[in-house]
Amino acid sequence: MASFQAQLEESADRVTVALDALLARPDGPESRLASAMRYAALGPGKRIRPFLTLAAGRMLGADERGLLRAGCAIECIHAYSLIHDDLPAMDDDDIRRGRPTVHIAYDEATAILAGDALQSAAFEIMAGADTHPHPNVRLALVEGLARASGARGMAGGQMIDMLSPTRLGDDIGVLTRLHRMKTGALISFSVEAGAVLAEASADARHALEGYAHDLGLIYQIVDDLLDAEGLPSIAGKAVNKDARQGKTTFVTILGVDGARERARHLAAQAKEYLALFGSSASILKSCVDFVLERRS
Numbered sequence: 001m002a003s004f005q006a007q008l009e010e011s012a013d014r015v016t017v018a019l020d021a022l023l024a025r026p027d028g029p030e031s032r033l034a035s036a037m038r039y040a041a042l043g044p045g046k047r048i049r050p051f052l053t054l055a056a057g058r059m060l061g062a063d064e065r066g067l068l069r070a071g072c073a074i075e076c077i078h079a080y081s082l083i084h085d086d087l088p089a090m091d092d093d094d095i096r097r098g099r100p101t102v103h104i105a106y107d108e109a110t111a112i113l114a115g116d117a118l119q120s121a122a123f124e125i126m127a128g129a130d131t132h133p134h135p136n137v138r139l140a141l142v143e144g145l146a147r148a149s150g151a152r153g154m155a156g157g158q159m160i161d162m163l164s165p166t167r168l169g170d171d172i173g174v175l176t177r178l179h180r181m182k183t184g185a186l187i188s189f190s191v192e193a194g195a196v197l198a199e200a201s202a203d204a205r206h207a208l209e210g211y212a213h214d215l216g217l218i219y220q221i222v223d224d225l226l227d228a229e230g231l232p233s234i235a236g237k238a239v240n241k242d243a244r245q246g247k248t249t250f251v252t253i254l255g256v257d258g259a260r261e262r263a264r265h266l267a268a269q270a271k272e273y274l275a276l277f278g279s280s281a282s283i284l285k286s287c288v289d290f291v292l293e294r295r296s
Contacts, residue, residue: 036114056194148189157182184216214270
């Protein structure tokens, strides 16, 4: 796991440097907006989504520059989603990754605009000619990113999440749908993007899709466990919020032990999807273990 951690940190550093070069720098009367965008996107974080893009794409032989740009675009979408998720109208969080959230560090209006601008930046980066020489590949990436982050993906999942607990009930099917959309869709696309850039076979893409779907659900189950059992100083954000808000989670439905068992089952299943790739998928298998065992 130490070796995996080193690779994750090296990838995060590369993505941060690339994002720093791609994002607008504070200048002129709109500099506050650029500053807020950079605060959100360049702050501390594991950069697990771009890591997945790089790992999947490298395994399949994709061009490194395109993978890095696609990873940066996905990280911009993730950063925008966190800004909006933290707003008073959504989850109303004051701390994210151990720092004040964007609407606290700046203000609500600036936070909304920073999220909007990061979303636009993501599509600008993804559609750029430097991402891939073939327009059809870039189009597939743009379509995939839009699908993963829109009403059929992340935004739709957030809408379900904002419904009252009484409307959600204890239906694990609805809860699973929520998190496959809100958390899983962008994680799944992060893996898919590497395959798209490599112009991988249908069999390879199908296997990676199954892997990524399970990985995204593991990520959310562990999030629910961390909220129930974690420490703010380690998690880098408030904990026990789900219980205070009466939210339905995998922990409230399955219990702590049941949620852990569900995550372990999904982890084994995710690894099975990678059998097609043999030893070349070892880094993706290690990623499953990392997500399963993470503490923040």
